[in-house]
Amino acid sequence: MSRPFHHGNLRAVLLDEATAVLREHGADALSLRDLARRAGVSHGAPRSHFVDRRALLDALAERGFLRLAETIRKAAESTPDDFARSLHAAGSAYVAFAAAEPALLDLMFAAKVDSPSETVHAAAAQLFLVMSDIMATGVAAGVVAAHEADRLALLLSATVQGIAGLVTSRRITVAQSEPLIADAIALFLFHKLPEP
Incomplete structure (x- = not known):
């Protein structure tokens, strides 16, 4: 189904159409020629x-990382006075994004891993920066040791990505992910990391 577009927003229209194809049929179904047809433009226009x-x-992938980073940032900021709840909100937002956009999440983390x-x-760095910023609020609150903040941000990111992977592979439901997120946060808050 083609959408009208105005001069200057063809790129956004093409990315919207590509996102729809990705959701419905996966990355293998994406082609510039098909996107041109869907957008109602000549087959060379996307180039x-x-x-x-x-x-x-x-x-x-770039758009996905930026959307996910913003989603997580907003979720964490929804509970600014409670670090544990901020972490949980961020983790839940990550899993919800994964559940809504599993093909996009796969694409994001497969995007030329060896040389993106x-x-x-x-x-992708923006996503980690948001997680680091969230951890920095824990440092400011005296809950997280400053020297552990970067390691914990990376560990939390990896843990939530793993939980999201369980959801997208249908090993668990989104509802079942909530106690896992809570358990992970409890471990982060109450157990010390070993010395590097």
Whole structure:
């Protein structure tokens, strides 16, 4: 189904269409020619924004990382006076994003892992930066030791990604993920990391 677009927003329309295809059919179904048809433009028009299919996939991954980072940031900020609840809100938001966008999450973490494009690398860094910022609030509250903050941010990210993977593979439900997130946070808050 084609959508009208105004000069200057074709890239956004193409990414929206690509996201819809990704949700419905997976990454293998994505092609620039099909996106052009869906957007109602000539088959060469997408190439002015994406030189090839890889560039399209990178743009989707970049957009996904930025969306996820913003989703997590907003969730954590919804409970600013309670660090444990902020962590839980961030973890729950991550899992909810994964459940809603499993193909996108797979694409984000598969996007040229060995040599990601600069834009994908920068967008992925934003996700970790948000997790680090959340952990910094724990340092400010005296709950997290400053020297452990980066390690805990990475460990929490890996743990929540693992829980999200269980949800997207349908090993557990989103509801079943909630106590796992709570358990992980309890471990982070009440157990010390071993010395490096």
